[in-house]
Amino acid sequence: SKTYHIAVIPGDGIGKEVTPWAQAALEKAAEGEASFTYEQFDLGAERYLRDGAILPQDEEDRIKQADAILLGAVGDPRIKAGILERGLLLKLRFDLDQYVNLRPSKLYKGVTSPLANPGNIDFVVVREGTEGLYCGAGGAVRRDTPAEVATEVSINTAYGVERVVRYAFQLAMKRRKHITLVHKKNVLVNAGDMWQRIVDRVGEEYPEVTHDYSHIDAATIYLVSDPSRFDVILTDNLFGDILTDEAGAVVGGVGYSASGCINASNEYPSMFEPIHGSAPDIAGKGIANPTAAILSAAMLLRHLGFDEAAAKIDAAVEADIEELGSTTRTTEQVGKDILARI
Ligand code: NAD
Ligand code: IPM
Ligand code: MN
Numbered sequence: 001s002k003t004y005h006i007a008v009i010p011g012d013g014i015g016k017e018v019t020p021w022a023q024a025a026l027e028k029a030a031e032g033e034a035s036f037t038y039e040q041f042d043l044g045a046e047r048y049l050r051d052g053a054i055l056p057q058d059e060e061d062r063i064k065q066a067d068a069i070l071l072g073a074v075g076d077p078r079i080k081a082g083i084l085e086r087g088l089l090l091k092l093r094f095d096l097d098q099y100v101n102l103r104p105s106k107l108y109k110g111v112t113s114p115l116a117n118p119g120n121i122d123f124v125v126v127r128e129g130t131e132g133l134y135c136g137a138g139g140a141v142r143r144d145t146p147a148e149v150a151t152e153v154s155i156n157t158a159y160g161v162e163r164v165v166r167y168a169f170q171l172a173m174k175r176r177k178h179i180t181l182v183h184k185k186n187v188l189v190n191a192g193d194m195w196q197r198i199v200d201r202v203g204e205e206y207p208e209v210t211h212d213y214s215h216i217d218a219a220t221i222y223l224v225s226d227p228s229r230f231d232v233i234l235t236d237n238l239f240g241d242i243l244t245d246e247a248g249a250v251v252g253g254v255g256y257s258a259s260g261c262i263n264a265s266n267e268y269p270s271m272f273e274p275i276h277g278s279a280p281d282i283a284g285k286g287i288a289n290p291t292a293a294i295l296s297a298a299m300l301l302r303h304l305g306f307d308e309a310a311a312k313i314d315a316a317v318e319a320d321i322e323e324l325g326s327t328t329r330t331t332e333q334v335g336k337d338i339l340a341r342i
Helices: 014-030 045-051 057-065 083-095 158-173 189-203 216-225 237-250 291-303 307-324 331-341
Strands: 003-011 035-040 068-073 100-106 122-128 132-141 149-155 178-183 210-215 232-235 258-262 270-274
Touching: 003 014, 003 057, 014 035, 014 068, 014 291, 014 307, 014 331, 045 083, 057 083, 068 083, 068 291, 083 132, 100 237, 122 158, 122 237, 132 237, 158 178, 158 189, 158 232, 178 189, 178 216, 178 237, 189 210, 210 216, 216 237, 232 237, 258 291, 270 291, 291 307, 291 331, 307 331
Parallel strands: 003 035, 003 068, 068 270, 122 232, 178 210, 178 232
Antiparallel strands: 100 122, 100 258, 132 149, 258 270
């Protein structure tokens, strides 16, 4: 049977603390089903401070050769915001054309939601991953003068929107068959209108799937007032970023929220990572929750077609949270507890 090659980029802060547990979970869950080789990449803050490298071409080329990528988090308070985020993480998402950013949210039994009446929370955010305000189009002129002008341009193409819309409809068919498009079409009339028209048009091919629409501001209300209304939330790059941190909080913290940056045409490898960042406020303390990283390993396995191995991780996490979710544990303890159940 085939050996799968995994590029591992632990990155910065708690990324380094949680990623080994994701790798260990992957290895254990796949035992007997699939074999993996791993290549660790020394990318992130330490590397940048040491030799100025962010994502050298030869290393990116090797990452591109992998079957999948496991990433921790990037970003460090010693380095100007954006250098690593844009130069490493977003560069990979863009260069590897990972146009679907898949972010499931589920309220596990045993987790205390900050909501008084959370109901049954089980939705997936399908976030566009290669367009919108994240393109890096724009600039600053007359910097540091009173006449400074700074622009960030949101780029939305029919091609880019349609492919993620199609993905959302296909996903909805496997779920509860409901899509909520989230945008701000009352203000962003160009992009918002295009998203809506494409959803309407593609939706005609999926008569079983219902779809409705929320403005982003209202969606942030519904996410805390009535989250069980959502099945598939379909949205652009920036709205999806914001909404998924809120979703993480609603299901008990971003430490439970995994994601996949998917190249759904499999032209390049997909990348799996927790949705959270490097958390400098708790980095080095050994208390970061590795569950999100471990769940991202399950998403990786599912992406490669190893549904049973993925289900083993999901079940182990579910059981762990149900029994011990309300206790205070170190990263290592949670990692060991989950691993023991795989
Ligand atoms: P963050 O997600 O790192 O942290 C937000 C809050 O959540 C913090 O209070 C943190 O302690 C907590 N938290 C995050 N993960 C946790 C975990 N596993 N267990 C327990 N608590 C957890 O977001 P931030 O503080 O805005 O950003 C910090 C750095 O990370 C920045 O440099 C940012 O650019 C970067 N970042 C990177 C990614 C990524 O690599 N995918 C994602 C988000 C932020
Ligand atoms: C995330 C992060 C990234 C994003 C940043 C670090 C570029 O917040 O993965 O959610 O905005 O996508
Ligand atoms: Mn984010």
